[in-house]
Amino acid sequence: MATILIVDDDPQVCEVLEQIILNQGHRVYSALNGEEGISLYRQHLPDLVFLDILMPQKEGLETILEIRQEFPNVKIIAMSAASEGAKIDLLELAQRLGAQYRMPKPFELKAVTELVNTALRQNVDS
DSSP states (O other): OOEEEEEOSOHHHHHHHHHHHHHTTOEEEEESSHHHHHHHHHHHOOSEEEEESSOSSSOHHHHHHHHHHHOTTOOEEEEESSOTTOSSOHHHHHHHHTOSEEEESSOOHHHHHHHHHHHHHHHHHO
8 A cells, every 4th residue: 555645726636536546545645735745745755646736835846846855756746737738838847847757637537547556666666
């Protein structure tokens, strides 16, 4: 069983991801902004972080940099609905800043499950 942190300002997204992750048998924590996410990360040291890019208080790109500086081996899945058709691909930028994976919103159950399995398998293989 892994510990997974979800950081997204949309409570419905958190709830859906929580259910998918809990159904896989993992422990899950949720935060509604980057500040809260960093605090929960420090408390629980999760194996994997789902991180929305566009959020109030502390947005995802800033959060990636802060978490990565303190915890360089963290596995991060960047999420955003804003990349499609935008001048700047926020998910690509998130990967350049340290997210290993990207997941556009809206997402499908199968995609979340596969991404969790892939990321956690890499934790074991690393």
